[in-house]
Amino acid sequence: MSPTHTDNLKSNLSESGSHLKQAARDAGEAVKGVASAAGDEARLGKAHIKADLADSALAAVAALEEGGAAAGEQVDALMDKGRDLIDSAADLIRERPIASFGAAFAAGWIIAKLARSGDK
Structure with a gap:
């Protein structure tokens, strides 16, 4: 007998x-x-993120450190300019002691006048 439908x-x-079971297992x-x-x-x-952050921190x-060194260079340059000015x-x-004394006296007198006028 042959198989039926x-x-x-x-x-x-x-x-x-x-x-379907095999497909579910495979999925x-x-x-x-x-x-x-x-x-x-x-x-x-x-x-990778940790490495990049560590590199960024370094x-x-x-x-x-370079900023500190640059600031030191600038301070040295300013000190040199100050010494040159002095x-x-x-x-x-x-060279001109009398003129220098006169200029210093005049500057002191002007400062004293300004200070007195500010007190009023």
Whole structure:
């Protein structure tokens, strides 16, 4: 006796169910694989971010150190200019002592007048 249409239907439905079960298993494995790969990528990304942040911090520290050195250079330059100005004033006083005294006296008198007018 040959299989009936009902038997063939049952057989085909059974085979279809088996394939669906296998597809569900394969989908589960695929999702697990994707999740695992995503986790690996996330860990790798996190490591890269940490490395970039550490490099940024090191560069910022180096910039601060250079900033301190640059400030020191500027202070030295200002000190040199101040010394030059004092030397120049001393030379002028040596060359023209009477004029220097007169200028100093006049400046003191003007400052005293301004100070007295501010008290009123």
